[in-house]
Amino acid sequence: MNWLNGFNGKLREFAPLAELTWFRVGGPARWLVSPGSQTELAETLGRAADHGIPYKVLGAGANVLVSDDGFDGVVVRLDEPAFTSTDFDGHLVRAGGGVDLMDLTHVCARRGLSGLEAMAGIPGTVGGAVRMNAGGRHGELGQVVEGVTAVSERGAVVSLDRKELLFGYRSSNIGARIVVWATLRLVQSDPVQTMQRFREYWAEKKRAQPLGDRSAGCVFKNPGGASAGALIDQAGLKGYTRGGASVSARHANFIVTAPHATAAHVRAVIDHVRDEVVRRCGVELELEIDIW
Ligand code: EPU
16 A cells, blocks of 8 residues: 555545445445545545556446446545535635535525526536536536636646536536536526425426436436437336346336345346347447446
8 A cells, every 4th residue: 555655534445335326336446535635636646647556536426337346446535524615605606526416506596596406306526517517408517617626637736717618418528637626607596486496306307217216317328319218118128127236117217226236237237228229229328327
């Protein structure tokens, strides 16, 4: 553990990751670290780069499938106070990369700060959600991002403003950089109406999606205008099960896991769904979740 000598933050070796993800499956991280400051985060990434050690950042674990072998590198969590605070300055909100997106969405709606309601019911951290431009039918997070501060793969701190940021469907140009701060430009509106919209969007999601089950949300991206869920449903795959992993009977783009599930079960369901959707619908599905 030489490469981390002198690291003052929280550090665990061979740390189980399953309990930190929504699928609740997968093996351990060789190192799991929680830097206490932006400087410590930058130093950690710089040292990892010098030693050729791969890294991943784990947010809320809501969109990731960790393989059963785990991750043979360093997994960074932004769960220390340096990354979990939020400052309000009128309609500008500066949130740490580790802030819980659902909490932030709720707090903003209550204050009548409108612009995040489309995030109602979307699990994740601000950093992860900005990086993948989380969203749904009512909008995407990228629409309100004014700028971000991030740490690069080599440990350099970079600031990207609105003009330098590119957001696409569930994607951005942030890449492997770790978001430590995001500034969001919201609109001061009526708190009652904003809360009402927030509740409406959340209820809509609850009706259509198995939010009470263990899942990582939608597994595949919607292919060019079509709905992945509808295609998987048409292919007759709702309820398809391998071991402890099944295609949700509620929404076919969700894979839900039982307590005895492994990552291999989830992989087997993913592979089968892909093959069947190509065979029956002629469409190649692309993953929305990250597989480690
Ligand atoms: N449909 C089916 N069967 C299913 C699921 C859906 O026939 O099993 C049909 C629906 O009836 C509807 C159409 O497919 O006519 C679209 O379904 P839905 O409204 O549920 O939206 P979606 O395209 O499947 C997208 C996002 C969701 C987001 C919802 C609502 C993607 C991949 N999915 O789902 O995002 O919550 O819109 O805004 O972009 C996520 O990203 O993890 C996610 C869940």
